[in-house]
Every structure is written in structure tokens, then in C-alpha cells.
Amino acid sequence: MSLIRQLQSILGQDAVLHEPEDLMLYEYDGGVTKHMPDAVVFPTSTEQVAEVVKLAARERVPVVPRGAGTGLSGGSIPITGGIVVVFSRMNRILELDFENLRAVVQPGVVNFDITVAAAPSGCFFAPDPSSQKACTIGGNVAENASGPHTLAYGVTASHVLGLELVLPDGSVIHTGGKQLDVPGYDLTGLLTGSEGTLGIVTKVIVRLMRLPEAVKTLLGVFESVDDASHAVAEITARTITPVALEMFDGPTLKTIEDFCHAGYPIDAGAVLLIELEGLREQVEYQTEQVAEVCRVYRAREVRVAKSAKERELLWMGRKSAFGAVGRVATHYYVQDGVVPRSKLPETMRQIQEIGRRHGVTIYNIFHAGDGNLHPLILFDGRIPGEYQKVSKVGAEILHYCIEVGGTITGEHGVGIEKRDLMAAMFSDDDLEMMRRIKNVFNPEGNFNPMKLLPSAPLPRQEWDADKRR
Numbered sequence: 327m328s329l330i331r332q333l334q335s336i337l338g339q340d341a342v343l344h345e346p347e348d349l350m351l352y353e354y355d356g357g358v359t360k361h362m363p364d365a366v367v368f369p370t371s372t373e374q375v376a377e378v379v380k381l382a383a384r385e386r387v388p389v390v391p392r393g394a395g396t397g398l399s400g401g402s403i404p405i406t407g408g409i410v411v412v413f414s415r416m417n418r419i420l421e422l423d424f425e426n427l428r429a430v431v432q433p434g435v436v437n438f439d440i441t442v443a444a445a446p447s448g449c450f451f452a453p454d455p456s457s458q459k460a461c462t463i464g465g466n467v468a469e470n471a472s473g474p475h476t477l478a479y480g481v482t483a484s485h486v487l488g489l490e491l492v493l494p495d496g497s498v499i500h501t502g503g504k505q506l507d508v509p510g511y512d513l514t515g516l517l518t519g520s521e522g523t524l525g526i527v528t529k530v531i532v533r534l535m536r537l538p539e540a541v542k543t544l545l546g547v548f549e550s551v552d553d554a555s556h557a558v559a560e561i562t563a564r565t566i567t568p569v570a571l572e573m574f575d576g577p578t579l580k581t582i583e584d585f586c587h588a589g590y591p592i593d594a595g596a597v598l599l600i601e602l603e604g605l606r607e608q609v610e611y612q613t614e615q616v617a618e619v620c621r622v623y624r625a626r627e628v629r630v631a632k633s634a635k636e637r638e639l640l641w642m643g644r645k646s647a648f649g650a651v652g653r654v655a656t657h658y659y660v661q662d663g664v665v666p667r668s669k670l671p672e673t674m675r676q677i678q679e680i681g682r683r684h685g686v687t688i689y690n691i692f693h694a695g696d697g698n699l700h701p702l703i704l705f706d707g708r709i710p711g712e713y714q715k716v717s718k719v720g721a722e723i724l725h726y727c728i729e730v731g732g733t734i735t736g737e738h739g740v741g742i743e744k745r746d747l748m749a750a751m752f753s754d755d756d757l758e759m760m761r762r763i764k765n766v767f768n769p770e771g772n773f774n775p776m777k778l779l780p781s782a783p784l785p786r787q788e789w790d791a792d793k794r795r
Contacts, residue, residue: 329385333367333409336377339413341368347545349731350412355395355402356457358659358713359742363390363404370415372490372498372528379526380496382409389494391522393433393465396457398660400467400682400739401521405776411526413464419443420529426485427534428504433464433527440532449534452479455737456645464527469739470519474644476570477695478603479535481737483518487603490529491517494768502674504531516763521739522774524767539601542613546598546620547591547627551575551690554596555670557623558694561600562667564619566612570601571695572644575674578689578702580650585650588643589636591627598645598694647691648702655704658689661714662738663727665697684719698736699727725750740778 330348332510333342343349343366354360364387369375388408394401404410413434415519421430424447429440437458440451454473461471467489472481479485488502500515517524554573561571573596574582586774590597600616602609617628631637651658665673674690681688681703689702703719705712724734724747734740734747748757760779767773 329381329387330365332381333378336381337367337369337374341370342366352392352395352412353403354452355392355397355400356660357398357400357403357741357743358657358707359403359405361403361405362407362411364407366410366412368412368415372492375411375492375526375528376496376498378409379492379494382772383770385496386770386772388775389526390774391433391468391526392400393462393468394436394457394460396455396461397465397469397741398662398711398738399469399735399743401739401741401774401777402465402743405742408772413462416528418461422447423504424449424534426504427536428530430655431463431530431532433462433467433530435463437461437463437466440534444534445537448537449492450537451485451532452535453482453485456648458645463532465532467518467527467530467736468520468522469741471739472693472698472737474570474572474693474713475596475600475601476693476737477571478567478623481622483515485533486518486530487533488513488531489517489527491512491525491527493525494770494773499525500527502531506697519739519743519780521741523764524773525777526773537787538596540604540606540609542602543596543631543640544600544602544613544616544620545590545629545631545640546600546616547594548596548598548620548623548625548630550595551674552671553623553625555674555694557598557620557625558670559667560619560623561616562695564615566602566615566696568600568612568616569603570599572599573690573692573694574595574599574644574647575690578647578691581654581689582643582647582650586643586646587652588639588646590643594626594730599640642689651689651702651704655687655706657705657707657713659703659705659713659720661699661701661703661720661723662735662739663699663701663724663732664734664736665699665727665732667697669697669730669732670694670697673699673726673730677723680719680722680726684715686716686719688719693736696736697732699723721747740773742777745776745778745780748778 392402417434
């Protein structure tokens with residue numbers, strides 16, 4: 327029996343795609359790499375996922391899990407073909423336990439939907455990627471995603487307490503639990519951020535948090551990126567930890583403002599979007615301190631949002647940034663490196679110098695508080711060789727991040743995009759230990775092959791059109 331017919335016998339005909347025009351929708355994600363799968367399936371239960379995986383193991387077919395396809399490092403691209411497992415039909419919130427601040431969700435649940443469901447009880451889910459209204463929890467776990475509020479609340483791993491997942495032989499295991507401290511190895515921590523190379527997540531236990539008593543959102547307006555960068559370092563040096571501390575440079579500001587009219591000053595060199603949360607008295611005091619720091623570093627204006635509507639408008643601009651840049655360039659390449667906060671001024675200068683040297687425009691919008699940079703390298707993908715050029719620009723930026731004590735990713739993951747850069751960060755012995763761990767879970771290499779670690783491609787079984795049907 328053909329692979330497609332076997333998949334249909336497990337899932338039903340309406341849950342298996344195999345025609346080229348359907349498969350094209352799953353050959354790309356939010357990044358720039360593309361590759362067609364051989365089949366796309368939509369399971370509705372852990373049992374169905376396990377049966378698909380068992381079939382793939384027998385047939386030696388690669389399996390690639392996929393959430394909403396918002397990833398930016400190629401993590402869900404089926405680079406060697408095979409079966410893409412899409413979790414859009416496993417999208418239920420299974421349990422909300424407000425008394426113990428826990429939720430149990432399926433991997434296809436949209437990140438923001440957890441907060442929406444929890445809000446009436448005064449709770450929320452802290453990790454907030456810019457794509458939080460589209461991205462799903464399974465993808466967040468795979469990439470260890472974060473967002474603007476990572477500075478205070480941490481990345482996804484800080485909020486995942488337990489997992490259910492299917493291993494490459496089709497067995498189902500559970501790690502962690504609702505308790506804070508589970509005996510034994512921290513497999514939940516190991517699996518969060520493993521990018522689908524060790525197992526396929528089918529259920530997640532997450533931590534909820536109580537809404538804060540008070541929130542203040544400020545906008546510091548500066549004449550230069552240098553001044554704004556120095557202000558970032560000083561704010562944290564005063565032992566103030568905002569829940570969010572974002573920076574946009576001048577070109578990005580103008581582009582965002584033209585797009586969504588959030589009230590950003592289009593003639594500024596840079597702005598800081600700063601959010602403080604906590605007890606009312608503490609927030610009021612920290613607001614004064616932050617405003618003072620901004621003025622010390624020559625901020626020409628410090629605005630404090632006067633209402634929830636003003637606050638939402640400022641954040642709408644931040645969350646719409648990537649979409650806004652899409653209006654001024656046919657393509658752009660988003661990077662994701664990290665540097666120490668103290669290195670922000672020189673790093674921002676270096677990024678602009680790299681752009682000038684290669685003749686490309688680079689916009690900057692990023693999580694300044696934890697040094698997580700997101701240079702947006704503009705290009706026209708219709709021109710031959712342009713993608714290769716901006717890839718080299720991105721790699722040069724990341725090599726500089728490593729040189730100043732940073733890393734090649736803060737939240738987007740390694741995927742295909744940065745796989746070969748892992749050797750610039752880790753020794754051969756380091757990488758060999760990672761491969762050994764991968765081989766314990768995924769000895770045949772058929773789960774999300776050619777991702778995360780430099781490795782040889784998995785031999786791919788070919789099917790002609792008749793056999794596939």
C-alpha cells in the first residue's frame with residue numbers, strides 16, 4: 327500500500343494532503359527557506375500522531391512537526407521531504423487550574439488564546455512572541471520562544487512544567503508535571519528548545535501568572551541609537567528590571583508610524599518602549615527613576631501612556647513592526663543574535679557599518695533589555711544572488727555577536743538558518759555531546775532532520791506520483 331493510502335487509513339482522507347498545489351502551502355514558514363513535503367497530515371489526537379510516526383519509522387520517512395508556520399529559522403521546513411505533521415486540529419485548552427496557576431493545552435493552541443481564556447480569572451500566560459496572536463504553543467516549546475516581556479518573565483522554558491510527546495519509534499512519554507520540582511533528570515528542560523529533533527510534543531503543562539496590580543508604559547525619545555543604548559544599560563544598573571525594554575531605530579520608527587499611526591515620533595533617532603509592572607507604589611517610583619535615566623542620556627521627551635488605550639496603541643506599533651517593514655521592501659531577512667547589554671552601542675554601530683560595507687539597508691527593532699537583536703536586512707529576492715548576499719551579512723553580524731560575548735539566537739532557534747554557525751559557538755566535543763543526546767532519542771535521525779546541529783542529510787526515500795497515491 328502506498329504511503330498516502332496508509333496515512334489516509336490512519337487519519338481519514340480529509341486529513342491528508344498530497345497534491346502539489348496543496349503541499350505548496352507548507353513548503354515555507356516565516357523565514358526565507360523553502361522545500362516541498364511529500365505529504366501533510368492533520369492529526370486530532372496523540373494516538374494518531376503515534377500511528378503516523380510508527381508508519382514513518384517503518385518506511386524510513388522523515389517527520390517534521392509544524393505549528394502555525396510563523397518560525398523564522400526554518401525549523402518547520404521539510405528540507406529532506408517526508409511527512410509534515412500539522413497541529414491545527416489539536417488546538418484545545420484541556421484544563422485551566424487557576425487555583426494552582428496551571429493550564430494543560432494541546433500543541434495547536436494559539437499562544438494568545440491562553441491569556442484570553444485566563445484573563446477573566448485575573449491570570450495570563452507570560453511568553454509573548456510578536457506573533458503571539460498566530461503562533462502556537464507547540465512551536466513555542468520547540469523553539470523556546472520568547473518576546474518583549476522576556477526580560478522579567480523569562481523564555482518559554484521558564485513557563486513549561488511538563489510535556490507529553492511522541493518519540494521516533496511511536497512510543498508516548500510524559501515529562502515533568504504540575505509540581506514545581508519533579509525528581510529525576512530535567513527532561514522537560516532538555517526537550518524545550520530541541521526543535522522537534524528529539525520528540526513531537528502533543529500536550530503541554532504551562533504555568534499561569536497573576537495579572538499585576540499596576541502597569542506603566544513609557545516611550546523615551548532619543549536623538550541617537552547610542553544615547554538610547556546607554557540608557558538601557560543604566561536602567562538595569564540601577565537594579566530596575568522592566569518587564570519589557572524595546573528599542574527601535576529611526577528608519578524603523580518612520581515605517582511603523584506610516585503603517586499603524588501609533589504616535590511614534592518619525593524624526594527621532596531611536597526610541598525605547600519601556601514597561602513596568604508590580605505593586606502600585608513600586609511602579610510609580612520606578613517610572614520616575616526610568617524617566618530620570620532617559621533624561622540623563624539626552625532623551626528629548628519621555629511619554630507615559632495615560633490610559634490603557636494609549637498603552638495598547640504603543641504596543642500595537644511594536645507588534646506590527648515586521649509587517650510594516652514588508653511595505654517598504656519586497657523581502658527582508660530577520661536575524662536574531664544576542665549581545666551583552668554593555669556592548670549594545672558598539673554593536674549597533676557595527677551593524678550599520680556591515681550594512682554600508684555590503685550596500686544593504688538594515689532596520690533595527692529589538693529587545694534591548696536582554697540584548698536580543700533583530701536586524702532586518704532588506705533585499706529584493708527577485709534579483710539573483712541577493713539572498714546569498716544578505717545571508718552573508720546576517721552571518722557576519724552573528725559572528726560579531728559571538729566575538730563580544732553573545733550568542734547566535736535569543737528566541738528564533740537554530741533551525742536550518744544557523745545550523746552551520748553552531749560550530750562557531752561550540753567546540754567539536756560540545757557538538758559531539760549534543761549529537762550523542764540526539765541519538766539517544768532519535769537514533770535514525772528521521773525527526774526533523776538537518777536542523778539544529780551540523781549533520782549529514784538523512785537518505786530520502788523517493789516515491790513517484792503513482793506510488794504516492
